[in-house]
Amino acid sequence: MKRTLLASALAAIALSAHADDPFLPRVTIDASRISQLGIADSAAEGTVTGRQLAARTVYRPGELLEAVPGLVASQHSGEGKASQFYLRGFNLDHGTDLRTTVDGMPVNQRSHAHGQGWTDLNFVIPELAARLDYRKGPYSAWGGDFASAGATEIAYASRLARGIASLAGGQNGYGRALVAGSADIDRGARPGALLYALETMHNDGPFTRGDNYRKVNGVLRYSEGFANNGFHVTAMAYRAKWHATDQIPQRAVDSGALGRFDNIDPTDGGGAHRYSLSGAWARSSDASSTRISAYAIANRLALFSNFTYFMDDPVNGDQFAQPDRRVTSGFDASHAWHAHGADDAFASTTTVGITAQNDNIHNGLYGTKARRVIATTREDHIVETSGALFIENQTRWNPFVRTVAGLRADHYRFDVASDRPANTGKASDTMLSPTISLVFGPWARTEFYANAGTGFHSNDARGTVIAVDPKTGEPVDRVTPLARTRGLDLGVRSEWIRGLQTSLSLYRLDMASELVFVGDAGTTEAGRPSRRHGIELSNYYKPVKWLALDADLAYARGRYRDSAPEGNRIPGAVEGVAQLAATVTPEGPWSGALRLRWFGPRPLVEDNSIRSAATLTLNGRIGYQLGRRLQVELEAFNLTNRRDAAITYYYASQLKDEAAPVDDYHFHPIESRSLRLSLSYAF
Template sequence: MHGLDRNLRPLKSAITGSHGAYPSRRHLTRITLMLAGMLSAPATEAAGIPTLNEMVVRGKTNNLIGTANSANEGTVLKQQLDMRTVYRPGELLESVPGLIITQHSGEGKANQYFARGFNLDHGTDLRISVDGMLVNQRSHGHGQGYADLNFLIPELASGLQYQKGPYYADQGDFSSAGVVNIGYVDKLPAGIANFSVGNQGFMRGLVANSRDMGTGTILFAGELNTKDGPWLTKENYKKFNTVLRYSQNTGNTRFNITAMGYGTNWNSTDQIPERGISSGLIPLLGAVDPSDGGESHRFSLSGALQHTSNYGITKANLYIIHSNLALFSNFTYFLDDPINGDQFSQLDKRFQTAFNLSHAWVNNIAGFAVENTVGVQVQNDVIENGLLSTRQRQTLSTTRRDHILENSIGLYYQNSVQWLEKFRSVAGARSDYYWFDVKSNNSANTGQQYDSMTNPKLSFIFGPWAKTEYYINYGSSFHSNDARGTTTTIDPRSGDPVGRVNPLVRSTGYETGLRTAILPGLQASVAFFRLDLDSELLFVGDAGTNEASRPSKREGVEVSAFYMPNNWLTVDLDYALAKARFTGSDPAGNHIPGAIQGVGKAVIAMDNIGPLFGSIQFRYFGKRPLTEDNSVQSNNTMTLNGQIGFKIDKKVRVILQGFNLLNTHTHAIDYFYTSRLPGEVAAGVADKHFHPIETRSFRVSIVANF
């Protein structure tokens, strides 16, 4: 607390110097914690062996009572992330209550995300950022909001912050279901050398370190990873990952400059039809088209600056990202082309630039402590998209080619007032402006569009009483639609006329909840929510993308609890239940295909018991309707992962990780659509298609600090 307090002295001076009155100590504490992210206190605890004691001392004593604006927001500490057993980097996000991560194809693709009654596909309505850079890619070749986290290096993550619902003025596109922000450390207390091997062809090496350079710090990291997986067609997954960062974290002005590079290629075993398994035509771990797969790369250069003065705290970041994806998929096999098959390639190449600027200050008006934040967010995307018909990754014909310019500006203001000792309000508004310019190889689908939207936000916070705080939240937000959908008038496959979609789609949320620390060692929250969307983004299994659909409504409850009864044991639990429906009447039915209903997780971690430490994770992925009339459902999926480690000395430890320890033969994801296997009727067969969960596997890691 003292380090943050020192950084806030100019801010406090501005309050007392300008207005005479001084807010309460409790309120200044809340201000300090709320603005901590802007102050950039260096996050350095990344390389040492995490202990549960450290988790309490470094952050878990802050239970967010008095600082949070809703029951659904929270922080996951670096030490908690380190105790997670993750099969792939994106699974770090499962530390967010109610969020499930899975995969329906090769390792190089973006994960599938499920939360709050959504099948979020590869990122629609879940806004994800890493080190201040938006990961979601709009107007993407494989789906709107595509969010690929394979470039993430878990050892460099300084922590994770999450917010759910459209109640936050500084969050724009894709934020209706939630927001996840992952930070990177500026400095490591010691170097990290990690070498891991496992069955299924897994091998990973990582070297990371930091050094003082002048008045700043330089950090570097390099990672190599290979994996084949359990599939009959080996994934032959190969990845490289690099980070180079320079930062200065002293004085009133702090900044960092970061370069990242990532690249990968792989073979994929996509979802397979149930009838192929039951007939013996396809092995459980086999593929219909073994030539599916892809390659991807991402390079970025970013800079962030924060300045504290008597006028408040100013924060800015600027970044440019170049990314490229070539994806080969075949979901319907021989339905459209009985001779060559239905494999297609989705191409996406882009330069994404963005600039974000915000200013926060505190003053006292008529005896009330008031916090204010204003900001502007600018983004430009230059995109080359392609959809090709292919056979064994060789191009047969071009379905469409598009050049897209997409620009946006977001303006927001948020105001928080401490009206009474146990009552405060947070009100805000956000306006977004979008410009679309699409040049297609079919002139009928070429055009320009413009749209704008303003969304209000309002939260009331009561308490705390008996270490319990209560929240009421209202707000609206939006997701953008694919720019091509806003100008397309002719279906590029069939040549039939199609209607254009609205560029921006509003969502409106309502929520009430509480957060409590009434029992020693316990932190818990409960939230009841409703979310209405003007148009659902629905995944289309046989096309491998998503499209705008009918309006929808979601209602649900989320419960989470973190309990630490002593200094060697922690228990982390969460469960969420949601009901998702299309609104209005339709003969097809009102269930939303793929919408998650129930999801739960339990993590037990142990440390401070001599040289041993470890954790175990249980995960429940509930049933989903696969058709609008709910006549076809997925099964639920339950998995158990875990790890056990031994500290050889203060600098070396060995960790054994196990995945799918019960070796359950269940499904990672399910869809229902029409496909055609060789010899079947020309019209194809409607069937459930699924991707098997990976079989039991183990990895051994030797981690040394130097």
């Protein structure tokens, strides 16, 4: 994600001075938010510090992204599966149109077996996150694929002020152990640091057949220098296995045939691993700065799901497997020139960059029974290659006017070898994406923003060359390789009232092809053109040193732009989101936080006749410092023990004792009230 020179410098200072070190005792956390005046290029972008992330209560790693105002992370299956995301009127499924990177490595997986843009964050260790940057809308030349609704970037720390050893346990079979630290390495004039972390975890959840989620996760990093002048090399490894309780039909719960936490196919679940090696190098001076990064990632997923039960195969059931294994490699390089006027009222930075990514993918779709393959729907080998060139200029013309203008050119090449010759082929596409941002102010600590730009998302490579449906054999239309998006934002950010930071954003986003999750197929498909209007209000208030209050509100209106008999509503499109939070850090050993999240109702069918209910959750934590090095903390999830749904769909399914398919609500429940107790030792 793009950052201004000033933002990069601030980040480098913070990392070098351990200002955002997540291992300092939580009772000393200063929950202040970094001022974005003079830094941000829109009202819909910002930075969440490591200290703020450490103060959050998260049930799973994907919920770290809920630090982005207006974003919701949910789950409709087992713990090892990628989270479901909602933002700016989108049901983003498992990551479509939300570009996510960790330490410069892309997390979204293109042409994935289960869904385009699959974003699995289970390999993230929250305690290592030094910063979360976010940007909403296609207004940066740095964005690229999947960045239309938003983009998030998690940066890991390179050094820790203190090591940590932590043990946690809780209800529903939860257990976690973590050890992490860093050691300085004396190399004379070039001192370095070695960062290490090892995490193990188990969780069953409240389900009748426990998830039995088991993961092992490790990080090893060597670094020299700082973020703006130095380098690092990082190795990561993650492995996990789990059972899954997928969404269940409401009719079975209403009749008493199923409990809320029961399942229909007890063999659903999966396993995953992710291994990566990455590196980054940076050099900066008053006149220029250069950044280069590269990565290689080996991902593998075995996923078994059953959403329709016995509708397609009354004898064996409808379980299907979506295996995916891939090696993703790529690099990013940029060089910036900085110019300053004699009186420092004028300053300009011009950045040129190049990026490339290659995915070598083997995936498929199989009919299974108890995870045993009984039928092959399709098998594919995909090589998807992309490259981009971009240029962006940031200029401060005088103390009250700034502009950011950029142009990005992306080229994609798709090569699909399918088990059906008719679905084998090659395709390519090119997209130019101009962007412009105007910033006025600050006046009375208030800035105004106008942003316009275009972006895109790639579609599944298999859809770009397809000729026949692999399941029915019927002819089908090919999809556009790259789907254009166009956005407009108007916003204001103010810190006029002492201790209060407020941002307001009005936006519109047009999409040439909506990516829609198909509940009874378990995948995403390219759909109709769409338009969204929305408003977002974010408030952060620190009335006194020991209290921080957050209030984030978002509303969106999403519609298909073409006419169709079934209607123009977008199934699953979120309309309203609200988060209210209080963080208390008084002098002394105690600290605590409460966070209330409201996830509003959504249309589930195109004519809006079927809608989901809203979901309300209240989470909290309380911590006590036992000494300089030892801390105990109690986390609580769903404090009011509500019986809401984490996610709801509407489609046809058939239970074993039913004679025909039934259209019905299908939901995955939020977890029941649970407690987790942790003991952490700093060394």
